[in-house]
Amino acid sequence: MAAEDLEWERSKISNQDLNMMKKLGLMKKEDAIRFPSEESYPNPPMEYRVSFVDHLIRGLSAPIHDFLRGLLFVYGIQLHQLTPNSILHISIFITLCECFLGVPPNWALWKRIFLLRRNASRNATYNIGGVVICVRTDVDYFDVKFPDSVQGWRKKWLYIHEESANSVEHNIIPFDGNAKIQRRRSWDAEASEEEKKATEALMSRIHQLQNTRGKELSGVQITAYFLRIRVQPLQARKNPLWTYAGGNDANRLSSDLSAKDLEKLIRRISRLNKKDPVPSSCRVEPYSSANPLPENHPTMASLPPLPEDGEVEEQAIVAEDNQAQTNQGFDLENPVNDPLLDALSYLELHGSEIREGVSNASAGLSTLFPLPEEEEPSTFLALAKASIHREDLEFEDAPENMKVLGKHCCPGC
Structure with a gap:
């Protein structure tokens, strides 16, 4: 089935x-x-x-x-x-x-x-x-x-x-x-x-x-x-x-x-x-x-x-590899006691805007999660890796530039 x-x-x-x-x-x-x-x-x-x-x-x-x-x-x-x-x-x-x-x-x-x-x-x-x-x-x-x-x-x-x-x-x-x-x-x-x-x-x-x-x-x-x-x-x-x-x-x-x-x-x-x-x-x-x-x-x-x-x-289907590179949705449901997820859950990282979004996120979270003085992370997941251990976030299967749904989305589930 x-x-x-x-x-x-x-x-x-x-x-x-x-x-x-x-x-x-x-x-x-x-x-x-x-x-x-x-x-x-x-x-x-x-x-x-x-x-x-x-x-x-x-x-x-x-x-x-x-x-x-x-x-x-x-x-x-x-x-x-x-x-x-x-x-x-x-x-x-x-x-x-x-x-x-x-x-x-x-x-x-x-x-x-x-x-x-x-x-x-x-x-x-x-x-x-x-x-x-x-x-x-x-x-x-x-x-x-x-x-x-x-x-x-x-x-x-x-x-x-x-x-x-x-x-x-x-x-x-x-x-x-x-x-x-x-x-x-x-x-x-x-x-x-x-x-x-x-x-x-x-x-x-x-x-x-x-x-x-x-x-x-x-x-x-x-x-x-x-x-x-x-x-x-x-x-x-x-x-x-x-x-x-x-x-x-x-x-x-x-x-x-x-x-x-x-x-x-x-x-x-x-x-x-x-x-x-x-x-x-x-x-x-x-x-x-x-x-x-x-x-x-x-x-x-x-x-x-x-x-x-x-x-x-407009009906054209977006190829899966293209989805992963642009704006595939992913809904973080009820993050508990996770300051990084709490802070990022209202950010929207999308397409060509991703670098600017990550840069803003890096600055905003620097007091909570100081990033090493290395190259600026270019994706959401890279930022998460730099801030907290990947296993803690359970993002193993998430696309590299995953989009986090913001407060305007309706869960309805």
């Missing part, structure tokens, strides 16, 4: 999860969800796809939004390979675009903010949740307050009904548990200069939303908003969220949640503790039918390429 098959086990969905999904309207249609019986490996019925409870409660429903369809296509991944926190990143981004920027989810803007990384620990790499969406380290974006870990989410899998438009073969591609996760150029692809220029006003608006005194918008506020209005951001919808019409809106899946259920759900998918207040509203009024877009507001449509558009250059 392949290693990735061993990650799957019999699904264990609690009554509490079932009740929450019912309240969220996720089971309103009789055939919307099917639950596995005795199988320990997914075998979805015809026209069904594999998903997870923790994906659905973070804004995923079928049929999926074209933005998500294109994202999966360009990145060359399947839904089950994204962590719950990555799903929430996409939900927040779509809500941000439609409700607070007044534009459809913009692919060029997405590329300015996000990149993908492989989800791994020292002892394992994952296929289920094997990819994480991260905020680029040079971007000032909302603090979403992800939980450090989403416990047990891989065990709560189910089948969702795949609904396709007549013009496309599949809305969600069929489940393939044997498909390997392969790094592609698109994972790191940046916006072009033309795209940066076209989205500069949107980036400025995001900065304004974050920093206007007394009206600061937060990631938790955005999350609470889409949960409160009962619209799934990642579902294909008849109308954008800036036309949201309240209780009678056609996109709503259910009636309002009780204040208790809403608070419980928000705390579940964030790291708010019992002392942190749950936002009851947004400090910035979202666009809706009651707060319409200004006249002549630019739409700035920019979707990622879709499967029916054919292959795109």
